[in-house]
Amino acid sequence: xxxxxxxxxxxxxxxxxxxxxxxxxxxxxxxxxxxxxxxxxxxxxxxxxxxxxxxxxxxxxxxxxxxxxxxxxxxxxxxxxxxxxxxxxxxxxxxxxxxxxxxxxxxxxxxxxxxxxxxxxxxxxxxxxxxxxxxxxxxxxxxxxxxxxxxxxxxxxxxxxxxxxxxxxxxxxxxxxxxxxxxxxxxxxxxxxxxxxxxxxxxxxxxxxxxxxxxxxxxxxxxxxxxxxxxxxxxxxxxx
Ligand code: IPE
Ligand code: IPE
Ligand code: MG
Numbered sequence: 001x002x003x004x005x006x007x008x009x010x011x012x013x014x015x016x017x018x019x020x021x022x023x024x025x026x027x028x029x030x031x032x033x034x035x036x037x038x039x040x041x042x043x044x045x046x047x048x049x050x051x052x053x054x055x056x057x058x059x060x061x062x063x064x065x066x067x068x069x070x071x072x073x074x075x076x077x078x079x080x081x082x083x084x085x086x087x088x089x090x091x092x093x094x095x096x097x098x099x100x101x102x103x104x105x106x107x108x109x110x111x112x113x114x115x116x117x118x119x120x121x122x123x124x125x126x127x128x129x130x131x132x133x134x135x136x137x138x139x140x141x142x143x144x145x146x147x148x149x150x151x152x153x154x155x156x157x158x159x160x161x162x163x164x165x166x167x168x169x170x171x172x173x174x175x176x177x178x179x180x181x182x183x184x185x186x187x188x189x190x191x192x193x194x195x196x197x198x199x200x201x202x203x204x205x206x207x208x209x210x211x212x213x214x215x216x217x218x219x220x221x222x223x224x225x226x227x228x229x230x231x232x233x234x235x236x237x238x239x240x
Pocket of ligand 1: 020069080190
């Protein structure tokens with residue numbers, strides 16, 4: 001006999017944000033240089049982005065490099081930027097995946113060749129109808145808010161915006177993520193329980209998922225488990 005009980009459909013978070021952390025520790029555990037961890041993490045990123053698109057996630061935001069990561073040794077920073085260059089040069093080959101790509105963060109200060117690769121990549125993928133992928137690069141939530149406040153102050157000074165018109169919605173529209181839904185679900189592997197300046201405005205009502213797994217070991221299986229856990233959450237947004 002078939003059960004009459006209707007199977008409850010799983011809800012997919014519309015927007016998932018991930019903090020790709022733990023590359024260095026992954027490498028250290030294997031006696032490898034930190035750079036090997038970043039290379040492995042880059043492969044994981046490609047696999048997870050592809051998988052998230054395949055299962056129907058609409059927005060994925062990944063933290064690739066923070067405004068604080070410049071504190072690292074120059075060699076490591078150069079290595080991360082080079083991995084990004086290779087990824088961007090390769091990105092054309094992912095066209096068939098139908099993912100639109102956007103870089104969020106203070107891109108202006110990056111080297112010219114990288115900026116050009118980024119704008120080509122955004123331009124070439126802009127008509128894709130599948131998942132929207134945000135790559136947070138030289139991104140800091142506070143830095144993002146500083147830029148937004150400066151922009152709004154300029155608009156007020158020039159008489160284009162009234163003080164009374166500064167609303168939560170207006171602020172959201174001045175962020176890098178303008179026009180996008182806030183993240184529903186933030187995933188941080190690597191055993192840390194903090195946001196590290198990630199999407200601090202947008203995460204006001206996000207659900208969080210933490211795990212000890214180090215980013216290079218993060219697999220579609222972990223993502224599936226996280227989404228299953230998300231389905232057990234009761235999101236109230238301040239209501240009852
Ligand atoms: C995340 O891994 C990658 C970046 C921050 C660029 P880490 O490099 O922070 O790895 P851990 O935290 O040192 O293990
Ligand atoms: C957050 O990881 C930034 C990225 C993953 C790009 P960090 O490794 O920089 O964060 P902290 O320093 O542990 O908070
Ligand atoms: Mg880290």
